[in-house]
Amino acid sequence: MVHIIIKGTKMKKLSLMIIGLGMLLASPMPAFAKVNIFACAPEWGALAKEIGGDKVDIYNASNANQDIHHMRAKPSLLAAMRKADLVICSGASLEIGWLPILLNKAGNNQVQDGGIGSIMASDYVPLLEVMQNVDRSMGHVHPEGNPHVHLDPNNIALVSKVIAERLSEIDSSHSSYYEARQSSFDENWAKAVTQWETQAANLRGANVVVYHKSWTYLLNWLGIQAVASLEPKPGIPPNASHLEKVLQDIQGKNIKGILIAPFENEKGAKWLSEKANIPIIKLPFTVGGNNQATDLKIMFDDTLNRLNNID
Amino acid sequence: MSKKLLLAASAAVLLNMPPALAASDADLEVIKSEIQSMREAYESKIEQLERKVQTLEAQQTTTAQKVEKTQETVAANASSVPATAQRSIRDTSFNPAVGVIINGQYSNFSEEEADIAGFAIGEEAERGDEGFGLEHTELNFSANVDDKFRGSATIALHEHDGDTEVEIEEAFVATTALPAGLEVKAGRFFSELGYLNSHHSHADDFADRPLPNRVFLNGNYGDDGVQVSAVLPTSIYTEIGGGAFRGDDFPAGGADGNDIGAWTAYGRVGGDVGENTSWRLGLSTLQADGISRDGNEDLVNFSGDSSLYIADARAVYAPTGNNAEQEIIFQGEYFIRDEDGTYEDTDAGTGAINYDDSQSGWYAQSIYKFHPQWRVGARYSQLYAGDVPAGLVGSALDDGGHDPWAATAMVDWTNSEFSRIRAQFSREEVANDSDDNQFTLQYIMSLGAHGAHNY
Structure with a gap:
């Protein structure tokens, strides 16, 4: 008798475990979870x-x-x-x-x-x-x-x-x-x-220098030209000879600024900024890219403000 | 049934409503003005949508123009490519990703010979060749097999004593569709043991492996078998796993294929400290029982049971929060190996001598990336051979009272993610009379498929 009861509990435990495991595997996303x-x-x-x-x-x-x-x-x-x-x-x-x-x-x-x-x-x-x-x-x-x-x-x-x-x-x-x-x-x-778009209408046709092709979509949207990039080739950090070449290339062109993302090194941009006397425009790039950019809308607001406030 | 009846009844009531119940004039005015305001709202919305469509259309044309322009310039740049190149005739998109690693070096050693005292080692544990040489040339093919499997094969070509050897380093399939964090891998692959073992040497931070990885794992333990792993649903990273293997790769050996020759087990945890630091800790073991393993170019044989235990730790810190700019890596592993069986050194003519002891070793290293393209690193490795049984005195197992060590420093330059040039200096004192100064100039180039940024 006792033996049978033990066996029964064992069976119960086993079947509970199997059911539990089954539930675990079958419902990766229960309805109540986020x-x-x-x-x-x-x-x-x-x-x-x-x-x-x-x-x-x-x-x-x-x-x-x-x-x-x-x-x-x-x-x-x-x-x-x-x-x-x-x-x-x-x-x-x-x-x-x-x-x-x-x-x-x-x-x-x-x-x-x-x-x-x-x-x-x-x-x-x-x-x-x-x-x-x-x-x-x-x-x-x-x-x-x-x-x-x-x-x-x-x-x-x-x-x-x-x-x-x-x-x-x-x-x-x-x-x-x-x-x-x-x-x-x-x-x-x-x-x-x-x-x-209304806010940026006067930016159409402006020239900028970029660090990397991080800004292609922004510039395409606003009709701004990237005339040079600080990287000699995408993914290769700026070096002195390339920066020298960029400085030559932008002579005589009306450059609005040098666009820099929070994760891009400012060194090359600073050098060019001083030599060519053009401002560095540090844009948030993404949410959290500066103290203001707390959500997507504010991030774009901030980006356009920064682009517009340079003259 | 009753619900349907109720619905039918209420519908009938509504339809038969007398017109006398209709709205008064005042009510009508309200409704009219409401309709008017609704119309106005819709009209402004429609206007908005029309404007949106216009801007989208304008954008589309500029995009199309841009794409056309790119195509034109590309076509102009590559005159051998016909203008219709964008329509591929033979679809190659189902080909596996192909990568070739060219890993060459120039080495200069101050000592003629450098045998590690107290250990019987495999081929890959030896010091590299002096002078110009190709280390490993690796060919890798990888792709998803279908929606449930992926596969990868790595063929290595290397020179040893003037002969070119072809080796299947890895050839495995793995599941991608199992639930609950499970992965099953089958074939030949580098086992998850400690930190470095599962990595290919071209991804290492130094030109050679540390002493304990050379001595205890012959560079990499990569055997034929099956490995099961599971990432657990915990908030910090937890992974457990284990495998069963043929037992034919160092430190196993002499498998007859009748049985499982070796098995592994590992567990790891890891996580972040703040936003700029990540870490990982692991414990693992490799158990090979009843093996017959040849070492020191087949001059020394071990027969018996070999158990290896490894503890590994790694931490990565990005001082500026951006590891593309700066990064500091700390890494270390500790090894202990218990062996119970017999050793025989045929060169020293010892005969088979009973051996029941343990050997150990460790290394610690740090890499500092101080510029996106420049890194410096330092490493120290140490080995401890076991006590020598009387019958093995004077054999390869006799360390002569010297604990082998090596101190290494390196600097490397990474032009892009695909090329790296490294200079390394090592001082290795692996035996009593061996004070080896090693200088290595190495280049590692990767052609084709993009490499993985392993942790």
């Missing part, structure tokens, strides 16, 4: 927050001071990727050095390339600087196109729709919430874009 979003960069984290509101938890893999391309697949990122329901990155091989390692190791099927939990922003926007024939002698170019797509606000609007669609699919019980937030974001954003 959607875990892994954002490669702060701009995508901020955009996901606009759409996801309090139904999502955002993990930003980087901050505004980091050059995303050069990051490592560090342990904390792997732990975050393991738990992610949705990954939002720029794509176009910007994160090629570390994102594939995380995806390979994390054991998370949903967020693999092409999966429901994977958004590569550059797949959803018109890309600039798409190369047909590339060679590494051209420096660190991305053949798929320039990956820094977030600085054209029209691209932000395009990606916001994709985020809303995916969130609605992943967390279908809150789909109307996401859709409502997206449409109100879209409406406000469109107004803001019109306002920025």
